[in-house]
Amino acid sequence: MGWLANRSTLDYHGANGSRDEHMRRIFKNDLAREIRQWVDEGLVSTAQARDICARYGLDYDNLHDKALGYTVLVALGYFFIGLALITLIGANWNEIPREMRMGGLVALTGATQIFGLQKFRNGNEEGAARIFFLGNLFYGASIILIAQIYHLGEHMADGVFWWALGTLPFTLISPTFLLGLQTLSLALIWLFMEASSGFYPALFPLFIAGSAFVLSRGDRSPLLFLATVLATLFHIEYSLAIWWSNDGRAEFLVEHVLIAIAFCLLAWSVGQWLLQQARERGREYGEVLQQWSLHFFLIFMLIMSFAEPWEELIGAEISRLVAMMLVLLVLLVCWAAAVFLALRIDRVKQVAALIAVNVFILVVVMTDVLAEMSAAAVTLQIFTNLALIAVGVAMILSGVRTGTSRHFFLGIVVILVTAFCRYFSLIGNYVGGAILFIVFATVMLGAARYWRHHQTLANRQEESA
Numbered sequence: 088m089g090w091l092a093n094r095s096t097l098d099y100h101g102a103n104g105s106r107d108e109h110m111r112r113i114f115k116n117d118l119a120r121e122i123r124q125w126v127d128e129g130l131v132s133t134a135q136a137r138d139i140c141a142r143y144g145l146d147y148d149n150l151h152d153k154a155l156g157y158t159v160l161v162a163l164g165y166f167f168i169g170l171a172l173i174t175l176i177g178a179n180w181n182e183i184p185r186e187m188r189m190g191g192l193v194a195l196t197g198a199t200q201i202f203g204l205q206k207f208r209n210g211n212e213e214g215a216a217r218i219f220f221l222g223n224l225f226y227g228a229s230i231i232l233i234a235q236i237y238h239l240g241e242h243m244a245d246g247v248f249w250w251a252l253g254t255l256p257f258t259l260i261s262p263t264f265l266l267g268l269q270t271l272s273l274a275l276i277w278l279f280m281e282a283s284s285g286f287y288p289a290l291f292p293l294f295i296a297g298s299a300f301v302l303s304r305g306d307r308s309p310l311l312f313l314a315t316v317l318a319t320l321f322h323i324e325y326s327l328a329i330w331w332s333n334d335g336r337a338e339f340l341v342e343h344v345l346i347a348i349a350f351c352l353l354a355w356s357v358g359q360w361l362l363q364q365a366r367e368r369g370r371e372y373g374e375v376l377q378q379w380s381l382h383f384f385l386i387f388m389l390i391m392s393f394a395e396p397w398e399e400l401i402g403a404e405i406s407r408l409v410a411m412m413l414v415l416l417v418l419l420v421c422w423a424a425a426v427f428l429a430l431r432i433d434r435v436k437q438v439a440a441l442i443a444v445n446v447f448i449l450v451v452v453m454t455d456v457l458a459e460m461s462a463a464a465v466t467l468q469i470f471t472n473l474a475l476i477a478v479g480v481a482m483i484l485s486g487v488r489t490g491t492s493r494h495f496f497l498g499i500v501v502i503l504v505t506a507f508c509r510y511f512s513l514i515g516n517y518v519g520g521a522i523l524f525i526v527f528a529t530v531m532l533g534a535a536r537y538w539r540h541h542q543t544l545a546n547r548q549e550e551s552a
Contacts, residue, residue: 126367192229199225200257207261216265219257223269226253244280248290251277255297262305271298271314278322287329291322307368309375316376320350327413341403341452342414348387348448349421352441355380356425360432384441385478385501392471392508397464400451411453418445475505 125131131139203218227250251273258266274294281288298315302308324343331342354376361373390396422442429438451467479501486495 189233192225192232196222196225196229203257204260212261213263216261216263219254219261220265220269223250223254223257223266226250227273244277244284244286247273247277247280251294255294258297259300262301264301264306264308264311267298267301267305267308267311268314270294271311271318275314275318278318278325282325287326288322291318295319295322302372303368307371309371312372313375313379316354320347323350341400344400345414345445345449345452346417348445349418351380351383351387352438352445353421353425355384355441356428356432356434356438359434360428363432385475385497388471388475388478389504389508392468392475392505394464394468397451397467397471400448401463403452418449472505475501479505 126136199218199222203215203222206218207215230246230250230253251270254266254270254273258270271294274291278288278291295315295318298311298318302312302315324346327346328338328340328343331338331340358373358375358377358380361369361376364370364373422445425438425442426435429435479498482494482498482501484498486493486498
């Protein structure tokens with residue numbers, strides 16, 4: 088924490104005008120970076136970090152946003168520099184001799200990465216990461232142009248794979264959000280290209296491991312964390328689709344819906360558990376995980392608020408015994424892990440309710456109980472819409488009670504979107520739709536009344552205090 092000792096130096100040079108102001112900006116930038124590392128390493132608590140930042144005119148809660156905005160702008164700047172150089176090379180491509188093309192591309196890429204390594208050795212990790220980012224762009228352009236020279240375009244996904252693999256070592260050297268997202272983005276492009284061609288991307292977990300290394304040892308990045316979780320889920324689902332396929336090509340069936348729900352339940356439980364951990368990094372990732380798994384559940388419920396998806400589930404069959412046993416095994420593992428975490432964090436009721444939804448959909452898919460009922464899909468649609476209303480009301484009340492505006496407005500959005508969907512797809516008949524809209528109106532007016540009552544009580548408490 089030697090940075091705090093520099094404050095006396097800054098005060099001593101207070102009369103030096105612009106030079107002193109420049110030193111203050113450098114000091115604050117270095118202090119902001121150090122404070123984030125102190126919190127990550129557990130040297131100071133979040134409250135202590137806020138106090139230190141307040142003493143030096145910094146806002147701790149906005150440090151990450153400012154750093155992220157600066158990183159994005161610089162990355163875009165280097166990106167356009169790379170595009171400019173690639174455009175100039177491409178414009179004169181035919182006039183350049185083949186040997187000079189090859190040597191120039193290798194020299195440009197190598198010189199850029201060596202310059203980045205030099206910056207890294209000098210302790211300028213952020214500057215090195217930006218140079219590595221630019222060098223990775225040159226490396227990808229070199230692969231494309233060299234493939235064009237020697238007509239190596241049989242399978243384009245291979246070029247993207249080698250591009251992603253070439254960026255991975257620099258991501259491990261400088262585990263920053265910028266390089267981690269660049270590597271994972273290239274790996275996802277390779278994954279989708281391989282999937283569309285009918286090939287299996289067996290080495291994709293290598294890039295997942297690289298992202299996990301960045302998230303645990305490098306920059307805190309909710310965006311990279313969310314992208315890593317989604318990429319992991321898609322790779323698992325795609326692997327299962329390949330395994331269940333008869334001809335080697337992926338086919339996504341109703342089994343994948345069941346597994347996605349189970350993974351989302353597990354993600355919500357893990358997010359709740361992370362929120363109660365001591366490390367700031369874990370709590371931040373937990374907030375992202377529980378927030379987006381809740382969004383997934385709400386989106387799924389909105390999809391199931393129509394009759395057609397229920398008809399598909401009711402008519403679906405899992406005829407293959409191996410697929411059915413594997414689905415049950417994955418569901419049981421996810422449920423057991425979620426219950427284990429729920430017992431540790433006192434979220435048993437919420438997890439039990441989510442498991443009940445998963446079990447109900449499993450029963451709908453694997454039995455023929457509802458297949459003979461002509462109105463079964465409409466009945467389930469009605470119950471889903473009522474459940475959406477209940478969830479929206481619960482989120483509104485929770486937002487008012489805890490003062491969490493995100494929950495309050497998310498509950499409002501859920502009810503409004505449900506009403507909007509029902510306006511274009513009336514349940515049963517016009518009378519049923521009108522009754523549902525009356526229910527929506529009652530809920531909204533009741534929420535407004537509850538909000539005013541809660542605010543009145545809060546004002547009275549402040550006045551009495």
